[in-house]
Amino acid sequence: MRRHRVLHLSDTHVSRTGPDEDGVDGVTALRGLLRDLRRVPQLDLVVVSGDIADDGSEEGCAVVRDLVGEFAGARGIPHIYSTGNHDRRDGFTAALGCGHLGPDGSAIGRSAELDDVIAAVSEVNGLRVITLDSLVPGSPHGELGRNQLNWLTTELATPAPSGSIVVLHHPPVSLDAVVFMRSAVLQQPDELGQALAGTDVHAVLCGHLHHQLSGRLGQTPVWATPGVITRMDLTAPPALARGVLGACASVIDLGGPSDPMFHTLHARTPDTGKEVYVYDPVAGVHVQE
Numbered sequence: 001m002r003r004h005r006v007l008h009l010s011d012t013h014v015s016r017t018g019p020d021e022d023g024v025d026g027v028t029a030l031r032g033l034l035r036d037l038r039r040v041p042q043l044d045l046v047v048v049s050g051d052i053a054d055d056g057s058e059e060g061c062a063v064v065r066d067l068v069g070e071f072a073g074a075r076g077i078p079h080i081y082s083t084g085n086h087d088r089r090d091g092f093t094a095a096l097g098c099g100h101l102g103p104d105g106s107a108i109g110r111s112a113e114l115d116d117v118i119a120a121v122s123e124v125n126g127l128r129v130i131t132l133d134s135l136v137p138g139s140p141h142g143e144l145g146r147n148q149l150n151w152l153t154t155e156l157a158t159p160a161p162s163g164s165i166v167v168l169h170h171p172p173v174s175l176d177a178v179v180f181m182r183s184a185v186l187q188q189p190d191e192l193g194q195a196l197a198g199t200d201v202h203a204v205l206c207g208h209l210h211h212q213l214s215g216r217l218g219q220t221p222v223w224a225t226p227g228v229i230t231r232m233d234l235t236a237p238p239a240l241a242r243g244v245l246g247a248c249a250s251v252i253d254l255g256g257p258s259d260p261m262f263h264t265l266h267a268r269t270p271d272t273g274k275e276v277y278v279y280d281p282v283a284g285v286h287v288q289e
């Protein structure tokens with residue numbers, strides 16, 4: 001089995017006008033992170049697991065596509081995207097098609113061609129990359145419908161030469177100690193777990209949480225990568241969400257003796273850790289801690 005090295009980004013939150021709803025400039029965060037990642041060696045592909053555009057706009061998606069595409073194109077590797085809860089399917093499709101782009105920006109994916117969702121598959125040097133669409137318009141949580149799960153089951157029925165990865169925005173795992181997290185992640189995770197059981201999937205790669213988290217869904221490893229725009233600071237009281245600056249990325253090494261291996265890379269920015277907001281998700285208000 002060939003080894004693969006995946007650069008995993010998520011939650012770029014670029015808007016039509018630049019800053020996100022908290023006033024953080026996603027373009028600056030992404031550009032700085034990609035600059036700091038320029039010496040990461042031997043990458044085979046880049047995946048971006050949703051919340052591409054903070055406002056769901058085509059323009060926001062296009063900016064991310066162009067910045068990530070420049071990074072990927074210089075390395076001759078594909079760049080692949082899934083939707084997030086901030087994305088809108090029309091804006092995503094207009095800029096990214098079904099989300100699977102080659103080094104030159106051309107479409108390389110095969111769409112699931114399901115109504116209302118943007119799921120697709122491609123193969124990168126023998127590694128099958130499947131993107132799912134867990135977006136529920138207007139809601140922070142994620143869902144996968146029966147049609148999408150049936151399509152996934154059909155795709156995975158035949159093993160790929162170097163196995164598969166599944167990319168979706170909402171993690172099918174959560175931390176019980178963070179009281180609001182369960183209601184914000186993928187609902188009915190067991191249904192996804194059943195679709196993955198006994199298949200060649202190395203790992204499920206997710207975003208949404210804006211902090212790193214690993215767990216298992218059945219026997220399948222799950223990884224949530226930190227956000228590009230902000231990072232959730234889990235030293236906050238459990239009922240509060242504290243967002244801080246500090247763009248991050250992950251690298252996932254597949255096919256080696258310890259497959260899969262996950263590690264996190266941090267942008268070298270002087271404002272890392274600076275508080276952006278403290279939010280009470282139950283009351284729906286920003287608070288002073």
Ligand SMILES: [Fe+2]
Binds near residue numbers: 011051084086208210
């Ligand atoms: Fe996000």
